[in-house]
Amino acid sequence: MSHQSGHPPLKMGVDIPNGKLGMWLFLGTEIMFFTAFIGSYIVLRIGSPGWPENAETTHIRIWAGGTNTFVLICSSVAVVFALEGMRNKNFDAARKWLFVTLMLAFVFLGIKAFEYYGKFEHNILPGRIPETDAQALNFTGRDLMAATGIVDATEKLKQLESQMADLQKQGRNADALQKQIEEQQKVVEAKTPAANAARAVNDRIKAGTIALGLKHEHGEGEAATETEHAKPTAAGPTLVEEVERLHKEFPDVFGSVHVPHPIKFGNLFASCYFIMTGFHALHVLVGMALFIILLGLGSKLSSQHELFVENSGLYWHFVDLVWIFLFPLIYII
Amino acid sequence: MSIATHDTPGAHSHDDHAHGGHHEIGFVRKYIFSTDHKVIGIQFLITTMLMLMVGGALALGVRWQLAFPWQWMPIAGDLEVFQQQGGIISPEFYTMLFTMHATVMIFLVIIPVLAGAFGNFLIPLQIGADDMAFPTLNMLSYWFMWPAIFCFGISFVIGGVTAGPAAGWTSYPVLSAIISAAPGSGPAQTFWLLAVTFVGVSSMMGSVNYMTTIINMRAPGMTLFRMPMTIWGMFITAILQAFALPVLTAAGFMVLFDRTMGTCFFVPAGLVVNNADPTIGGGQPLLWQHLFWFYSHPAVYIMLLPAMGMVSDILCTFARKPLFGYKPMVYSMSAIAGLGFIVWGHHMFTSGMNPALGMTFMVSTMMIALPSAVKTFNWIGTLWGGHLHFTTPMLNAIAFVSMFIVGGLSGIFMAAVPVDLYIHDTYFIVAHFHYVLFGATLFGVFGAIHFWFPKMFGRMMNDTVGKIHFVLTFIGFNGTFFTMHLLGVAGMPRRLADPYNYPYLEHLLPMNQFMTYSALLMGFAQFLLLGNFFYSMFWGPKCGRNPWHANGLEWDAPSPPPHGNFESIPIVYRGPYEYSSPETDKDYLPQTEYISPRPAPAPSTA
């Protein structure tokens, strides 16, 4: 294209490719996306009368967060070298560094998964953490009843019986159904002893005559405060002892039920923790998908992919940046 | 660079171009999964026009209940689902009606019609680009609308007619965060939140695309201050959308998880709703309001600024005058956008927010009146002494200005905390935002449809039908919404299925009936627009490139523009509003016309 002098220049705007400009603008929107989560966490935490800060109760391990920080920094360096390789037309080196980045991303997610596993193990999940002893009692009672499965079994029996009644009204053969009902009755009977034992404990919980019995080894005021509701009239075996007894008597039924440790303000903490780290992990996955696409090109990787590598790198650094702020906010403060 | 691909000089028809420059593409790629910004724009336009009818029908349902409470619904009452409840609108259904009316109108009509339809169609044409920066992303942004429409649709039907999203479009927790708070809203509200997320993704893709296109793909000579106001409006809107919307998406995820996964960001501890178990954890319901309005207040400007830009273009064209104060217009638009980010708290004066913040937000809100007034006076200044042509687009554009003045002035009432304490959540508020969103934005959109229709389809719309549509809509609109001011001052609250339960509101029934008749008139007038639109699309009289004798770059392309838009890259020598210029005999001077010997005169600011 030729232009006479005095005419305007051909290219308007900024001197970077559209893809890169778009990526930076996208990262701007991403910054706002994480700002909403991190900002909410900050203000909720400031606004909350307390916060579980003891690593023993929250299972927030600084070594895990620290290692992950280190892993992400390493991967950031690797992706920078991958871009350098692309720019120097050294595509083998670029592929090598991309592969290193991808592996480090796997390491990051592995450590993350390990942390999540610990949280699941101790039931540190939003909505499932009792914040007071009374809630711990209620949750355990509810879990005990749920473990017996008696409610569902009885419900099913009732359904079958009402079907039976319908069939009999219509005067149709109901032998098959009769057999089912008998089987279901057996199921209910089998569940009854455990259910009765659970009910007995549950009745004591409802009557407020049972103490939790957990030793507050974590102390420091973060563990639950005893509510006046549950403490005073307690006599006899504590809930922990009862549950241990049930474990022995019905190991198959109640094996999975544990008395949870109350964590004051633990639900808000778990909500914030999981939403921030969860969405961060989701971004890690997206970044990994980008690297897998690039590595999938194999030897076809060439100069035309330089912008792709650069943009993936920018995205990856952004993921790193988010973690750089999440690390102190979650693991240290 | 993509800009260099269409440098073949000389004119050739659409078909030639499609066969010559590009390999042939099938019907599906050309009209359905198209990456051409014009096709996507028209797809957005038609989708939103259909959604406008849906949203309008929902509004008429609301109006029916307010005028004839607990009476058999015409048409819908015959449907089987309504038979069980006697063909009337139940309170739950009423709640769903106003929730979905607002949702459909905001998320599926106004935002996509401005940014999606006109943004897509006009941005590349007006800046002289061959397409958007990321055509595939553009296509995706349209097709991400459909999961949203689908989820909104599911939330309509999933629980039968007595159960729908019941938390209003603002979806305040705890109403939205605790399932038992709104009986029957269960999965419907969840789908509603999902749909908002999809809308968010769609808009985010769109806005990144628009910003990149406007920054980097302008034609040679198209400096920032030679861009038409429409582009400025779209650009600033895209910025607002890009930086405010992610916050809503994030907050939407949080409330979604509160609802489904037991998190407690917005649920206070120990709340008992509808005999359900007390909630555990301890979040803050007000946090949602802050996050929501951090997006939704800028969203008000997202719903207004592009229309302001388009109206500026229309007014200049039909006043045959340069825009009065181009740069002040740009600066005031930027000021509105900037201030728009720091005024969200004025929606929360009665929420129990820290009064010190209320004071701050009051002052910043009042300040928005300044740039708004600058714009209004500049529009009037543009009209002053002009050679006015009262075509349909012009009439709609003038309606925009006048209705915006009414809506803007009532906004200043509400900005003051003491006044707002009285009128908060009354029909005064409803009147205010309908004057801005319908009175201003939709009239602007109607004007834009009539104005750019020739460019979209190469045919003219019928001017007489357009004028009848305008007059009926204008009368119906003011009949419906002006009265709402009076209802609000009389103390009638929003969102009540039967306000006449309260003796002090009984005397308002006749006024409500008058409003409903007006609304019906307005609703049926829209069929004129639809009819005119679809008839003219196929059978309207053909027009040339520049039927309005306008200056913008889009009028330099053929009508309809072929794939790739321009036959050769347009080169821009001046601003877009040089009407009645002394430099030429015509009363308009296109941006591409080169007048020697001056290479590039500064843009005129009158």
Add this chain to the structure above:
Amino acid sequence: MTEEHHDHPHVNYWRIFGYLCIFTVASVIADVMDIRRLYNLTALAAVVLLIACFKASYVMRYFMHLKFEGGWKYIILLPTTVLALAIPFALASDIGIHYYDVDVPQQNTLLEKEMQAADESADHDQHDHDHDAAEDGGGH
């Protein structure tokens, strides 16, 4: 488009990597030193967030090559930063300072009712008080 990259001054990425590692160790040390107990939580937050800002600035300037980019970086990033900071600051002055009471009065009413009911049933042992209490609670 590729020529422009070669006028980037060469960056020793390993050195940046070293700085980042040192900063990470520093923030771990801040945790181990227990600044929280020596001073208070705010001091700890200030220290580790400052360290995080330094780390972020290194990543952005060198890894993301912002140091070598044109003026557009300010246009994109400054408003974003301002907005990102505005949210927590504005919200902290409302949600953060506990202006209003987060206690739910309902909960206390409920508890009182339950305890009242428990007292009564201990005395008279005749009514189904749980039911009453639940209904009263829901009515709020």
